[in-house]
Amino acid sequence: MISGSNLERVLKSGQFAVTGELGPPKSGDPEVVREKARILKGHVDAVNITDCQTAIVRMSSLTAGLIALSEGVEPVMQMTCRDRNRIGMQADILGASALGIKNLLCLTGDHQKFGNHPQAKGVFDMDSIQLLQMVKGMRDGRRFQCGEEIKSHEPRLFLGCAANPFADPFEFRAKRLAKKVEAGADFVQTQIIYNVEKFAKFMEMVRDLGIHEKCYILAGVTPPKSLGMARYMKNFVPGLDVTDDVIKRLKDANDQREEGINIVVDIINQVKEIPGVAGVHVMAIEWEQAVPEIVKRAGLAPRPEYEGVEPVLVTSGAIESAVAQAREEAAQELKRQIDEAKAEAEASRGLIAKEKERTASEISQLRKQVEEAKSMVSQKEAEIQRLTKELEKAKQEIMSAPQGQAPAAGGASQTAVVVEEPLTSREERVLSSLNLGLQALRKVLGLSDEAFEALRRFLEAEFILHLGGVPAGAKVAAPAPAVEEKAAAIEPASEPEEAPAPPSEEKGRNKEVVNLVAKGNVLLHKQDFSGALEVFEQALSIDPDDEQAKEGAEKARAGMAEPAAEAAPAPAEGLLPPCPEELTQEEWARKWVIRYVAKGNVALQKGDPSAAREFFEKAFQLDPNDAKAKAGLDRCEGAPAAAPAPEAAPAEEPAPAPEKAEPESGPEAAAPKPEEPKAEAPEKKEEPKPKAKPAPKPAAAPAPSPGELSIGSLAKDETKLQERAAGISEELYVEKATGAIREVVLGDGEKAITIGGSTALPFYWFEGEMGNPPRIAFDVLDTEPEDVPDSLAKYYSDVMGDPVKWAQKCVSEYGAEAICLSMVSTDPNGMNRAASEAAQTAKAVADAIDVPLILWGCGNADKDTETLREVTSLITDKKVCIAPLTDANYRNLGATAMAFQLPVVASTPIDVNLAKQLNILLENLGLTLDHILMDPSIGAVGYGLEYTYSVMERIRLAALTQQDDKLMVPFICNIGREVWKAKETKLPSDAMLGDQERRGVLIEAITASSLLMAGGELLIMRHPKAVELTKALIESLT
């Protein structure tokens, strides 16, 4: 035996060893260590105590190791070369040995750059191999590193080291391990293994060198706690090889933690079979609770009985002399305790008697209370009866009034709510829904007739009350809370397909089952058959006899079979022009799905839902799984001129047309739609109206609503280019783009906006599509700005300084489609507001508005990293867009964005290559390009607009005509900031420069319109009138 540690004993006995890991706290709290030790105790043979891992200051490994030892857990003390020189290290080694630590893991240590003190001087007096050599020399040679003799009590330590089979150069890794073993390592723990195949190759090399015979090899494993953690390890921990399979398993898992444990157990089972592996090292980082489960499931429990684990707080020599003394003391102590116990026993006898009395009185009191409760119940019943009678009376009063109206429509039978009042059509509809719902509810609840009748009466009363047709006296019945609750429960039942949520008093059926069935029905209604089937099956698994669930499941199955049959021939030729050679059929279809969705979005934007529906349906037919198409369809339904539900549309295809043209005159065609009978509409719409040329721009668009402001809409008279260029061959002027700008979604929910999607230069309708129309976000500053000209300030004077109100005003008063919160107050050269404070403000703004939010930092890379990270940790429920990511902070912020799946703004100085470079860097990081908006850094009129324009145009041309994939990303232009800092916006009105406000508005609007022409897709602006003017321009051109 080298040190006689438990770990050494287990390994030497040939048993498969299990070690764990314990990270000391970032505080002086010993309880944290104790608690973690207790969790691990008995499940592992020894526990690594990390030494300020990732260079973050924590309780020292020696101290935490001793605390663990006092809990009866054997520590493996880690020691790095980063923080101490050979003097400090040897001193700690002696101390550790003196206090009973028997295992030492020698590491070089993570570089201080990664920790919380990157400014620190890294010591690195020696490396891990030299450290091993030094400790082995102290132990076996009984000499300090300098050569001086250790006269007695040399440190007896079982020495470990680390090995990373996944670092490079791969062939050298086994040789490096050999060096460590030669230097003195008795055991080795490897880096976390996910790529078992590569580890097996490493082990092969290890066996070839015979290393496994000279030291014990423990395979390192870590249960991934979440998909986010796995992704982080994959992308940001150098030398950690997380396989795509692991990522996929976590992604597909319902319970990521559970799957994490499954993954690690699978890996343990695989590495166990590799020859030369003597154990596993389970690193459940901040998830110690998982260890017992992992050990158990991997078949490694129970662990061999602990031996030799005892805290040594005195030297072994002193123990012997202490034993005799201790024995005497113990005898005395025992005597004292016995005496004490006797006295206590006497005292407790009396206590017990008292306790008995108290309990008896308590029981009698409880009995009384029960009696009281019973009488209260009967009182309540009487009250209910009285109320019912009153209602009855009230109803009769109404009936007796001289109004002989027919009962409401909607199958009003004996069990229907009947109201003898002239009803408006809306009320009628409400009532019929209510009746249907009631019927359904009755069925579901299995209510007795009396109960149902009572419920119905209550509702009736409620309904009449709301109509205001009953004397005030009858109101007494209405506020009964139980009734209101029921009414609320019935509300969702207004759609007949849906089952109502069961109230709590439901008896016959399991509540869960009812809930699930209801959910299933909703899904069925939405035609999500697979989802519905899943839910029904879940319900059946709880109650296999539930009829409704069975029925639902069958429906879902039938539903699934149907579309499957339909789907096969769906991507019909009619929707697709012939596929070009360089593309596969799927790619081509995909392109067209995107095109159709884009067209649909444009139509929808123009307020022409029927045309939009047509496009979305086409997209949907090409790809029934396309979420955007679905979302578009849903939005069509929500639109005021809603056409029939999608499922009503016949599956037949329109006549083949190379590119489906929109109806000749969108608004005219759409206008009469709502009046038309539902069944007719689809046929009519499906009538192909082929045009000779693919010129999808409609002749006219709905006129923008003329506000009370002086800015009106622009003239829409337009002569088509084809007409103007009549006689000239189209080939001479049409240059079709081969690329397409990606779509980026900002925000979530109904107010989400999609940016990009164009397949041609901006507004070049004769060449392609514009995808989604350009959008404008209002700029809101997070602090009261200085030096704002009156012409702008007057619009926000009431809200400046309060970003929440400011943002709300932009949305409610000026109809902002998005808000950009400029966090200027965080600038270290300005107010230098703390990141956490700024984050609170951002959170408040995010909570106050429902439109998409862009959070724009101050431009200082480090501060923005800090601020935006704070913000994203606070705002977790909203998909905010974070900006600006620069080459100085893209790694940190990119990682944050990936973790929360947020869109970002990639900001570069104005240059084609820099913009591309940053996109590439972000993509390499793992952020997909459909989460990126490019901020090319723009200049206002008179401040470099021309340069901005030409660079943006070059970027766009590279994307569209040169297939520069990395540049197929939408533009965001921060216009307001640039315009309103120009002095021309601030100079007072005078004869030469004219009116200040008009001047400012025009500078902003002209900058905006110029950048629109250059490809700007999302503009950030400040002046409401400038926004209005720009919007009018966009509307007239789209």
Next chain:
Amino acid sequence: MIIAERKPMPEILGMLQGARKVLILGCRGCVAICSAGGDKEVGVISAALRLGFKKAGQEVEIHEETFVRQCDPEYLEPLKDKGKEYDAVLSTACGVGVNFIADRCPGVKVFPALDTSFYGANLSSGEWKEMCAGCGACVLHLTGGLCPVARCAKSLSNGPCGGSVGGRCEIDPDVQCVWHMIYEKLQEQDRVAQMEEIMPVRDWRSAGHGGPRRRVREDLLP
């Protein structure tokens, strides 16, 4: 050569506050070659200082001069008297020059215009990289001529750490892993076996941890 970098102008202006007559003293040695303190940079610094002082409303007389080197006593001779006429001598030499002036020219108030950075080479115009740490105990014969002391973030002696991936250092993907380079170099020369030998723990005294270093060559002493 010694690589240096000009201090930020606000810092220089700060140290010269109150001075009425300033000499900007360049050096045509290393700092001229690494474009930090030669004739050209002296001109740039003096122009910037004039502007800075003017902006601060301070009248200052600025003179410019550049020595062949500031690290040899004979070149400093003229400064011994002339330097006293100035409220401040701003040296654009490396730290050696500034120290040497302070040592050799009593009564002259010398200030540094540069931050002396490292011993490095000129990769391409405008880019320099550290190549040597001046540790006083070269191991380059064992490492294929590539220095692990200067070029490894942890100054490792026994091969690449676990953070070496794809030939890149874990601290920054723009930094090459010098041990990976050494491995490839030795492989090329069929000397990989050298890396399997354990390099013993270093003696850092020669690297300055034994106190200020000095070199004497008896035969050359006057």
